[in-house]
Amino acid sequence: MPTKSELRRQIRELLSVQSAELRATKSAAIAEKLFKEARFQSAKTILFFAATEREVDTHPMIERALKTGKKVVLPFSRMDTIELELYEIKSFEGLKRSAYGILEPVPGVHTKVETSSIDFVVIPGVAFDRAGNRLGNGKGFYDRFLEKISPNVPRVAIGFSFQMVDQIPAESWDIRVEKVLTD
Numbered sequence: 001m002p003t004k005s006e007l008r009r010q011i012r013e014l015l016s017v018q019s020a021e022l023r024a025t026k027s028a029a030i031a032e033k034l035f036k037e038a039r040f041q042s043a044k045t046i047l048f049f050a051a052t053e054r055e056v057d058t059h060p061m062i063e064r065a066l067k068t069g070k071k072v073v074l075p076f077s078r079m080d081t082i083e084l085e086l087y088e089i090k091s092f093e094g095l096k097r098s099a100y101g102i103l104e105p106v107p108g109v110h111t112k113v114e115t116s117s118i119d120f121v122v123i124p125g126v127a128f129d130r131a132g133n134r135l136g137n138g139k140g141f142y143d144r145f146l147e148k149i150s151p152n153v154p155r156v157a158i159g160f161s162f163q164m165v166d167q168i169p170a171e172s173w174d175i176r177v178e179k180v181l182t183d
């Protein structure tokens, strides 16, 4: 089995060579699947993530969720504690790029929300397997976060088909997702 770092390298390479056009088309197909999920439809408060330029594009999903009256929450990565802090956003205005180039809410500007108010989590990742094992960017932010959130809250990952691999070498702290929506 390839190691986590080998898998990260392989899949990041595939992400980096995908055209903007394919990324957009596939992301739209994934968005359709997400908005068809019954538990997504009934959720009032959604934790999304702001995608990098290579990941499944969440921007149109967030705009659509805001338009349909959902409360949209984005994470702010606390580098000191490796924790995700959650803030409600009303638009993309006022978000700031983190050291990793990810758009994030600004503590003190955006309104902080409690983990318990989230009723659906959309999860990013570099690679996934059919058992729901997930490989992230290697800091453990989502593993720590998913440990804290109620097990009743749907946690659904989104990724391109080429991000599905045979087996992720999961470790004791790795937390699985329920399903992965792909193109």
Ligand SMILES: Nc1ncnc2c1ncn2[C@@H]1O[C@H](COP(=O)(O)OP(=O)(O)OP(=O)(O)O)[C@@H](O)[C@H]1O
Residues within 6 Å of the ligand: 004, 134, 135, 136, 137, 138, 139, 140, 141, 142, 143, 144, 147, 173, 174
């Ligand atoms: N719940 C936790 N408590 C303490 N340390 C943790 C926890 N979860 C993960 N870690 C640590 O975080 C580090 C990175 O974990 P891992 O390689 O699984 O990251 P990842 O899942 O790829 O990243 P991410 O969750 O940020 O997308 C590991 O050294 C691991 O020990």
Ligand SMILES: [Mg+2]
Residues within 6 Å of the ligand: 134, 135, 136, 140, 143, 173, 174, 175
């Ligand atoms: Mg992990």
